[in-house]
Amino acid sequence: MALNYIWISFFVIAFLIACFQLFVYGDTEIFAKLVDSTFKNSKTGFEVALGLTGTMAMWMGIMKIGEKAGIVKLLAWGFGPFFKRLFPEIPEGHPAIAPIFMKLSANLLGLDNAGTPLGIKAMKEMQTLNPNPDVATNAQIMFAVLNTTGLTFIPVTILMYRTQAGAANPSDVFIPILLSTSITALSGMILVAIYQRIKLWDRVLLAYLLGIIAFIGLTISYFASLPQEEIKTVSGIVSNFMLFSLIIFFIVLGLIRRINIYDAFIEGAKEGFDIAVKIIPYLVGILIAIGVFRTAGALELLTNTLEDVFQFFGIEGEFTKALPVAFMKPLSGSGSTGMMLEIMKTYGPDTFMGLLACVFQGTTDTTLYILAVYFGSINVKQTRYAATCGLLAAFIGLTSAIYISYIFYIG
8 A cells, every 4th residue: 555655646746747747847758757757767677687587597496406405403402592582472383483494594594575474474373362452462562563573584685786887796695685684683672571571681582683683793794894895895704605505505405305406495586476467567667756856857956955964963974875765664665665666776786885785675575564464364353562663673673774784885
């Protein structure tokens, strides 16, 4: 629903600004430019989606190997004690536990869309424990907010879009995204825990939290200590090493579990091909809307205004060029993707604006959409503080993304 209103608003605003330019400034070419923009961006949307097909098939194939090799069970073994303390309402062995782990594992592996049915199943299983079906339980809120934070180890689609856009090193956003999305997830988790009065000083829970915080802090501190010319080199080496090592790990795990690795890859690759085809209409639709919004001058007006506001307060405003992605992300994944593609196309994928737009895209997820889908699927009418925690966590994460990106890309 949010995307519907956003899509309509883009066209209406573009039309009003174009009318203003025609009748006030006498720009007789403005409507011709708008029509030309719709055709060009419809072609661009198709070409982008088509170019993603091979990479999408490859990554989905790799992920299917990991799935069949039992990576979900390994994650459950590693994080089981941690999540047991985050969901104290759920009895041990309850049917909700399996889909919760599987959904969060799918998020970590960058398979958030594929895991949506698992998320809905988890919510329905938790609903069986709900004494008041119209009001969200603590466990449901914790689960929903964790999903809105978009924590992922492998930002597959962003890496693919950067490859398609011609980035010199598509994976150079890998570590900044990993850091910023970890901050978002940690913020969401702590905020909900505070609301629910979960004992954050529990030894097991505290050990996990301190471990996550230490990883984030040490990584940022290390890269902040490097000379700017070395940051990109080291970041690229580490990112590519981690990504390829993960592929090898999945393959080795598959060999140990004696699965048919090639058949698993083909099965996943077919799913990737289907996904790439399905996103064509969405990409075409959102890129057309954003194209006319930009052509009419609305996007430039928005970013320039924000830049002036920040400069008034003495804040360097270069990052404002990428802020439309941050504004759009909590509302619409397709909308923020379109903004990210538009920024990379306009400024270049390897410029600071292009890099920051990608980091924004991977920092959080579509908060309001996820909450609407999850709670709507079980007819919960009172979501209590879920939206507050989800949006506040997104704000913290997106703000952190700016700081992290300056360390990595500007110095």
